[in-house]
């Protein structure tokens with residue numbers, strides 16, 4: 001590689017492939033799934049319909065939607081071995097538990113290594129149904145609570161809340177959850193989706209690709225930011241303290257979770273929608289503190305750094321108001337993103353080429369190997 005090689009650090013701005021699943025316009029602040037604007041989908045659609053859209057590249061008719069809803073509901077229960085496994089795991093990380101359980105689902109699926117389109121389509125449905133079950137079951141088991149059987153009469157969002165809390169959700173809570181699932185379902189070549197596609201590009205199986213994606217989503221620069229946001233809101237504690245805390249964090253070169261984005265240089269459209277839900281849910285429950293602190297943080301970060309909130313910022317107060325434990329926020333992100341990950345995998349397997357970039361080598365050259373007995377001892381460092 002020559003000395004003039006241009007490196008795009010973090011692959012910024014690099015178009016690494018083609019996809020029709022979704023596109024992001026970072027200047028206008030638009031997100032489009034298969035041609036449909038996210039604002040319209042959030043208003044009018046449902047998570048199940050978005051799954052159909054992402055997987056089949058078009059909206060379903062009513063019969064097709066019913067069929068998919070039934071298939072998802074029928075696939076919700078996980079094998080007993082998965083529940084036994086979840087029960088054995090330390091309660092500390094929902095994402096690590098989800099990653100482990102997804103890998104185990106692959107071990108238990110006789111068609112795991114079949115990457116043909118019909119088999120992958122079945123796995124997309126199964127994984128999407130079961131990620132929700134795994135997240136809810138992990139949480140209940142770690143609290144010593146009985147696992148709640150899925151209810152086939154409930155939609156995906158309402159059933160997830162039911163399996164998590166063991167109570168039928170109010171209409172407003174189920175709707176807010178459904179909208180959050182619609183908004184988080186896909187986002188072009190984000191890091192976790194890219195990592196899923198890299199894994200699939202070796203013709204490894206779908207479970208392995210999803211396990212890779214879960215591990216990537218977990219990081220605080222990606223999906224893990226939603227949990228960091230809530231911890232920051234709790235640390236701030238009241239709207240009046242927001243500016244001072246933000247100034248101190250920025251002065252010590254800390255990143256403010258939930259702000260900034262690789263692609264959006266304006267409002268993330270999802271954050272605007274979640275902001276409305278954060279306020280409305282807070283008002284409906286007579287607790288606007290988290291929305292009020294969030295608003296004060298938003299104003300402080302705009303003033304100090306001119307950064308806009310991303311999807312992880314207002315999702316935090318929405319989830320918190322729904323009663324979801326903070327350390328489950330990122331797993332809840334995965335409950336939705338599994339739809340986009342699997343859609344990208346269907347696309348990847350259909351027109352695959354190994355993803356394998358190059359690196360500019362910065363190490364030494366032409367060293368001669370010295371047998372270990374002839375090497376001088378290393379100087380002890382102070």
Ligand SMILES: CC(=O)SCCNC(=O)CCNC(=O)[C@H](O)C(C)(C)COP(=O)(O)OP(=O)(O)OC[C@H]1O[C@@H](n2cnc3c(N)ncnc32)[C@H](O)[C@@H]1OP(=O)(O)O
Nearest residue numbers: 220221222223225254255256257258259260261262310312
């Ligand atoms: C679902 C999602 O994944 S959405 C993103 C979730 N992640 C977060 O919210 C974590 C906080 N945000 C960030 O760390 C970043 O904005 C990222 C990782 C999302 C994007 O980062 P990049 O595109 O790599 O931007 P980069 O790291 O080069 O930052 C550019 C500049 O903006 C600053 N910046 C970016 N985000 C933030 C932030 N949240 N807080 C403070 N400064 C920030 C950087 O310090 C840098 O400033 P400098 O040029 O003065 O050094």
Ligand SMILES: O=C([O-])CC(=O)C(=O)O
Nearest residue numbers: 186187189190191262311
């Ligand atoms: O696109 C990104 O880089 C991160 C993001 O917003 C997402 O995955 O939803």
